[in-house]
Amino acid sequence: MKKFFKFLFVLFSCHSSFCLAQNQTKEMDQFVSNLLSQMTLEEKIGQMNLSSGSMGAVLGGGELLSEAIQKGEIGATGGFSYDAAKKIQDAAQKSRLKIPILIGMDVIHGYKTIFPIPLGLSCSWDLELIEQSARIAAIEASAAGVCWTYSPMVDISRDPRWGRVSEGSGEDPWWGAQVAKAMVRGYQGDDLTKNNTIMACVKHIALYGAGEAGRDYNTVDMSHLSMFNDYFPPYKAAFDEGAGSGMTSFNLIDGIPASGSKWMMTEVLRNRWEFNGFVVTDYTSIPEMINHGLGNLKTVSALALDAGVDMDMQGDGFMGTLKTSLNEGTITMTQIDQACRRILEAKYRLGLFDDPYRYLNPERWENEIQTEDHLDAARKIAARSMVLLKNDRNTLPLKKKGKIAVVGPFAEAKPDMLGAWVLIRDAKSISSVVEGIKNVGGNAVEVVTAKGSNITDGPYLKTNLNSPFAAFMGVKMEDEPRTPQEMLEEALQVSSDADVIVAVLGESSAMSGEASSRAEIDIPKSQRDLLKSLINTGKPVVLVLINGRPLTLNWEVENVPAILEAWAPGTEAGNAIADVLFGNYNPAGKLTMTFPRSVGQIPLYYNHKNTGRPFDENNKFTSKYLDIPNEALFPFGFGLSYTTFEYGDIALNKTKLSGNDKLTASVTLTNTGGMAGEEVVQLYIKDPVATISRPVKELKNFRKVMLQPGEKKEIIFEVTSEDLKFYNSELFYDWEPGEFEIQIGTNSCHVKKASITWKK
Incomplete structure (x- = not known):
């Protein structure tokens, strides 16, 4: 009898929840339909336009941006701060219909409290902590007026030359799907109308991580079998988890740019996966279809709308051409209404129509950003993201006594500890490796330090690392007045009587992330020369890697006693690294992306298919290289511990x-x-x-x-x-x-x- 009543209770509860969801959907449909009936064509197209004007306009909520919003010409824009977000929503309330603005931002691995890069997060193999990182990011971003994040990036990639591997979860579709779900849960919580949740945007739909030669924005060509089995699972998982929006990719899908692919955006995304949110393009990807050879701006804009794209990010294609295309009959009013409806529904789900200032509480802005709890979580998560690659002769953990030389261009670096895709770089709040070793080591540890080398002395790479965008992001390389020899001599001098040397080497923030592909993925020669000189001292050397991708580390693995892969660990970088180096935390991270021996092996991934002649070292006529060992340097899932x-x-x-x-x-x-x-x-x-x-x-x-x-x-x-x-x-x-x-x-x-x- 008890089981029967329990069954009735469960049945009633499920029925009640279903009815409530139906009623909410009905209310939303009625609200949006009523609003659509009041909108002009220009206002509908305006909702389909994501425009931020110049970067200065975003940062300050500039007058030109405000004017366009008041005219109903913008439905979404970017925002970095509370003040800018308030100006944006103020402008929306001066528009004819007072439709609130979606304020989006690249909150990729934190807002102000920065967590490890997503590739590092995935190496924690801890879904609760990964979800917690997204939850904290949502709390902080929403306190700044942001209600929409262009994250998670769930692209599977098997090519570490691609800079954006730092932003994903590695090479495995099953694991990528689990991380995607955790990130969506963290951002969106259980109720999008709460003022501390934000809408996720799954990107990049689809296949962006498979660009030829590891070059960003490059061509992709693959079978549908590979798509569905190897690349699609994380996207589908994120949408199954309830992600409210998705972003198109830059690459081709079956010969058609993703933003114009009706097969992808409608047949797969809408019909097969039953996604009912809205789709935004990536930055200017509609006009970029012109370069792909698909026609002029009017043609490609109509193509994108017909494909199932709802919002044009910074392309001016929808705003500039859809009215003409409608008059010419190449698109329909039904298509415009459908796209506009999906965007208005997103704003409804976020509760913006009830309160456009829902995300603009000055008390939250003052009290909920980079709190002590958030920093504690960042430190804990960073330590658990690190992977111990080598530890000969129990070099680690370090003893909390004696003299430690901390050497390398990242020994005292701060902004570079955050990695790529961090828009707010507050150097004062970042712990450097030197600071962390002092904090954790205590008074019995003497710490000496020297830069030792530039990040790179290669002129081509150095020029690219000093781009205007790198300067804007706060990661431009500082000019060093000393010669490389002078820096090296200083490093050797301070290390001369040290008990152990910690070499902090790798990549700057500008060397990975978007538009940061590398043909050679080793440590730059200037840093390797420093490392060789440190090894030649005969002292124990610990290599701490700061980087955004798998690297080729053949010489390092052969010659350095201990190697800790720390990635770009975030705000609490130095403290977390020191926690691991001293054994306050025993590392347990495992690689989610294969480390190759050579770029010549790429793509190299564990879940490959066999050939008809699988590798056999005793048979020349099998699939292998003659000049290097064929296996990975470090395989997927690899990671050591201080115990066994x-x-x-x-x-x-x-x-x-x-x-x-x-x-x-x-x-x-x-x-x-x-x-x-x-x-x-x-x-x-x-x-x-x-x-x-x-x-x-x-x-x-x-x-x-x-x-x-x-x-x-x-x-x-x-x-x-x-x-x-x-x-x-x-x-x-x-x-x-x-x-x-x-x-x-x-x-x-x-x-x-x-x-x-x-x-x-």
Whole structure:
């Protein structure tokens, strides 16, 4: 009887929730329809226009921007601060219909409290912390009047030459999907009308991370099978999680620029995935279709609207041509109404029609940005994003005594600790590595420091790093009056009587991110020369890497005793790095993107498909290179700890399954070292025989486990037929019966294996 009443309660609750959602949707439809009926054609097209004017207009809410908003010519714009956002909404309230403005911003990994770059975040393998980082970013951004973020970037990429790998979650579609969902939950919370949640914008739809040669904005050409199996899962996952908007990519899809691809924006996004939010282009991507050879501005603007694009970001294509195209009959009023409706619905969902100043509370602006709790979270998350790549002779953790030389162009750097896509760089709030080592090491540690080298002495790279945009972003390289030899001699002098040397090397913020592709992804020669000289002192050297992408580190791995991949760790960079170096936190991060030995191996990724002649070192006529080892320098899922772990053999509850059976696979994990630590236990599945060629293995689950020294724990995974599904040659999502291999281990290369058969 109790079960019956519980069933009735659940049924009633679900019915009530469904009815409430239906009523809310009905109210929104009525409101938006009524508003549309009052709007002129010009006002409707104005809602479809995202324009920020000059960057100064955004920062100050300038007069030209305000004038356009009052005329109803702008539906969305950018905003960086409370004052600018208030001016923008004030201007909207002076327009004829007083339609509030969507204020968007690239809040990629924090607003003012900056977290590690997204690639670093993904290496934490901690979805709760990743979600928390987005939640804090939403709290701070919304306190500044921002209600919409151009994030998360969920593009899968297998090419570390591409600068924007720093902004994504690596190479794996399953893991990318989990991170995408966590980010959307963090930004949007459980109620978009709350004044501390913001709308997510999933980007870039689609395939942007697969640009040829790793060059930004470059051509993409791939099969639909690769799209659906390897690249689409994170986009779909983010929309399934309820993301309110999406952004088009710059690349081609089946020969058509994404902003003009009706197959992508309507057939896949709207019809197949049932997305009901709005789509905005990336910056000026509508007029850029002219360069792709699709026609003049009027033609490509009509093409974008017909494809399913709702808002034109800074392209002036919709504003400048849609009225003419409507008169000529190449577009319809229904299409304009539909696009405008989706944008108005987004504003309704955000609660802006109830209160245009919902995100403009001066008390929140004063009290909810870069709080102590936020900084504590940034420090914790940064430490958990770092990956220990090497630790010979237990060089780490460092002792909290003696003399430590902290050397390198990033030893005292601050803005570069934030990485790419940070629009508010408050150097005063950033902890440098030198400061962090002093803070965490305590009074028994003497810290000496020297720059040692420039970031680069290469003239071509140096010129590009000193661009006007780099200066605007606060990451322009400072001119160094001393010669490279003078800097090197100073570094060697301060290191001469140190007990250990910490070399902080890598990439500046301007060397990764958008429009920052690199053909060579090693540490610049100026820094490597410094490192070689430090190694030649014979003292223990710890290399701390500050960077936004996987690097080629062959010499470093061969010669440096300890290497810590710190990425660009954010506001609390120095403190978090010191927490790891001194062992206050035992590193547990794992790589989510393969580190190649050479750019000649790229693209290199763990879940590749086999050739008809798989690699065999004993057979010349197999798929391999002659001049380098063929395996990765560091594989997907790799990461060391200050302790050690031992994996037992896989135990299965059954080896023959059928239909909806559930497989239980487990291993016993033992901490065999002398320090408590976390291990990321990874589950992979191999499908050796199918109707299409399948990857050699695919990540399907993981567990992050804390063990004390000597402690054992059984790690249990449940596998269902859902984990076996893939898109077949007909693009039908299903699984096929047969043999499967279950793999569990510490990374994608080092696993235990067990075989099963699964029938329909």
